[in-house]
Amino acid sequence: MIDSDLMDLYQEIILDHGRHPRNHRDVPGATHEARGHNPLCGDNVKVQVMLVDDKLSDIAFTGNGCAISQASASLMTDVLKGLSEQQARELIVAIQALLKGEEPSTDPALADAIDRLMPLSGVSGFPMRVKCATLAWHTTRSALDGQTAPAKTE
Amino acid sequence: MSVSLVHNAKRPFDVDVIRADFPILSRTVYGKPLVYLDSAASAQKPDCVIEAEGNVYRQSYANINRSAHALAGEATVAFDAARARIARFLNAKSSDEIVFVRGATEAINLVAHSFVAPILGAGDEILLTELEHHSNIVPWVMIAKEKGAKVVAVPIDEDGSVPLSGFAERISARTKFISIAHASNVLGTILPVAEIIALAHARGIPVLVDGCQMAPHGKIDVQALDADFYVFSGHKIYGPSGVGALYGKMAHLSKMPPYQGGGSMIDEVSFDRVTFADPPARFEAGTPAIAQAIALGVAIDYLNNLDWPGVHAHEADLLAYATDRLREVNSLRLFGQSQNRAAIIAFEMPGIHAHDLATIVDREGVAVRAGHHCAQPLMKRLGVHATARASFGIYNRRDEVDVLVSALRRAGELFK
Numbered sequence: 046m047i048d049s050d051l052m053d054l055y056q057e058i059i060l061d062h063g064r065h066p067r068n069h070r071d072v073p074g075a076t077h078e079a080r081g082h083n084p085l086c087g088d089n090v091k092v093q094v095m096l097v098d099d100k101l102s103d104i105a106f107t108g109n110g111c112a113i114s115q116a117s118a119s120l121m122t123d124v125l126k127g128l129s130e131q132q133a134r135e136l137i138v139a140i141q142a143l144l145k146g147e148e149p150s151t152d153p154a155l156a157d158a159i160d161r162l163m164p165l166s167g168v169s170g171f172p173m174r175v176k177c178a179t180l181a182w183h184t185t186r187s188a189l190d191g192q193t194a195p196a197k198t199e
Numbered sequence: 200m201s202v203s204l205v206h207n208a209k210r211p212f213d214v215d216v217i218r219a220d221f222p223i224l225s226r227t228v229y230g231k232p233l234v235y236l237d238s239a240a241s242a243q244k245p246d247c248v249i250e251a252e253g254n255v256y257r258q259s260y261a262n263i264n265r266s267a268h269a270l271a272g273e274a275t276v277a278f279d280a281a282r283a284r285i286a287r288f289l290n291a292k293s294s295d296e297i298v299f300v301r302g303a304t305e306a307i308n309l310v311a312h313s314f315v316a317p318i319l320g321a322g323d324e325i326l327l328t329e330l331e332h333h334s335n336i337v338p339w340v341m342i343a344k345e346k347g348a349k350v351v352a353v354p355i356d357e358d359g360s361v362p363l364s365g366f367a368e369r370i371s372a373r374t375k376f377i378s379i380a381h382a383s384n385v386l387g388t389i390l391p392v393a394e395i396i397a398l399a400h401a402r403g404i405p406v407l408v409d410g411c412q413m414a415p416h417g418k419i420d421v422q423a424l425d426a427d428f429y430v431f432s433g434h435k436i437y438g439p440s441g442v443g444a445l446y447g448k449m450a451h452l453s454k455m456p457p458y459q460g461g462g463s464m465i466d467e468v469s470f471d472r473v474t475f476a477d478p479p480a481r482f483e484a485g486t487p488a489i490a491q492a493i494a495l496g497v498a499i500d501y502l503n504n505l506d507w508p509g510v511h512a513h514e515a516d517l518l519a520y521a522t523d524r525l526r527e528v529n530s531l532r533l534f535g536q537s538q539n540r541a542a543i544i545a546f547e548m549p550g551i552h553a554h555d556l557a558t559i560v561d562r563e564g565v566a567v568r569a570g571h572h573c574a575q576p577l578m579k580r581l582g583v584h585a586t587a588r589a590s591f592g593i594y595n596r597r598d599e600v601d602v603l604v605s606a607l608r609r610a611g612e613l614f615k
Binding site for chain 1: 229550551552553554555558559562569570571575578584585613614
């Protein structure tokens with residue numbers, strides 16, 4: 046029998062996104078781009094965003110890492126695509142709460158987005174893995190901030 | 200002196216007797232017995248070491264080499280006795296050749312700063328190997344950059360061994376220093392250190408040996424190796440964290456400038472002039488890790504009292520058994536299968552990242568390391584981003600390998 050916390054962490058949807066990450070590609074002519082790196086484990090990610098009229102018309106990532114980091118990046122791109130920059134930034138804050146096992150407080154308009162990110166909540170039972178899940182989100186924030194230095198989880 | 204030191208009579212090796220010395224091994228994680236296979240990162244501590252550190256504080260704690268009172272005297276005597284134990288463990292000629300440091304990292308930085316930097320010029324080279332730990336790469340890259348010098352890495356073979364020819368081909372008039380692991384923290388490869396040193400000395404090149412992964416597996420003879428410097432960390436040889444040792448030939452140490460300035464390392468001080476103490480005090484600025492150093496001496500006593508032929512046979516058996524059992528796990532890829540290895544196995548399971556693997560086996564109570572093992576150049580050489588690693592200590596058993604293997608199979612099922 047497999048431990049129930051493990052089943053929460055590696056839900057089928059997480060395994061699926063980990064194996065077949067969505068939007069794992071380049072965004073040609075991206076307006077925003079950043080690289081992220083977890084120096085302790087070596088995971089790395091590049092996030093590219095196309096921001097048109099305050100809307101994330103496209104977002105994609107490349108890089109490599111564990112199933113959690115890949116699934117988180119994949120779900121992130123799925124969920125953020127089509128949102129406004131302000132909404133994307135709100136979700137980046139909300140996901141931190143979710144990964145710590147707290148109730149994320151957001152705009153009711155984002156309730157559906159939060160629902161779609163719930164499969165990541167199993168990470169909260171694994172404090173050593175939270176950084177795997179946050180890497181892509183930190184990197185997206187760096188991209189939106191227009192920062193050139195790579196985002197780091199340390 | 201009231202700091203008690205262990206003097207067990209030598210007993211034939213029995214892993215269950217050893218296990219009883221390590222209290223942490225009887226705990227459970229997630230309701231399962233702990234299977235600790237991460238000793239290469241840090242080894243667990245026997246009761247005598249834990250007690251010794253506590254007893255320093257309970258009975259004989261004061262700053263050393265300073266005050267004249269009874270406690271200061273007891274602490275100083277115990278601290279010096281620990282230094283003498285390390286000297287014997289390494290077979291150094293004299294205790295004065297042993298410098299207490301925070302660990303191997305500080306020891307290597309000390310040698311880089313005080314021995315190598317002053318002799319390094321633009322265009323000079325420092326020779327390492329591809330399998331070094333970051334602690335034996337970064338200090339050299341830092342001083343090389345400062346001096347316009349270059350770090351050259353001797354390549355490893357497909358099986359993870361480091362052939363002597365790689366050194367012979369790269370040593371040149373520009374080579375000023377060689378710094379190599381005695382054993383790899385990822386592949387377990389034991390390097391032909393004595394031969395490398397002989398080759399280097401024939402060209403007048405001094406050699407530092409990073410003994411972090413070798414010292415846990417038996418006594419070291421720095422004189423037989425003819426090492427110029429030998430370093431290890433206390434926490435990897437069943438001693439406390441925060442303390443380690445640098446061995447240096449007195450001929451080198453006596454000529455080296457200090458690494459840090461402060462208390463304890465001086466002869467005379469005024470505002471315009473300072474003269475320095477002789478080694479080892481010259482390199483021990485400030486109050487050291489007193490209780491930890493004394494407890495490290497006790498860890499060395501513990502090791503000295505082991506039946507080493509028995510330990511070696513046990514570790515060799517574990518390594519062979521683990522290698523065979525891991526090979527049975529479908530698609531598992533083992534890295535570094537050189538003939539002469541310490542009890543360390545790095546592996547990966549295609550389709551499962553090492554971090555996921557480590558998290559899954561952890562829930563079965565199994566502690567393994569996952570990641571780049573502070574050896575990114577080696578990961579690049581192996582063509583991977585990360586691996587999992589099982590490393591064995593004197594207290595591990597075959598049945599723990601079985602637990603690892605079934606946990607890995609479980610991971611395979613979860614990710615299939």
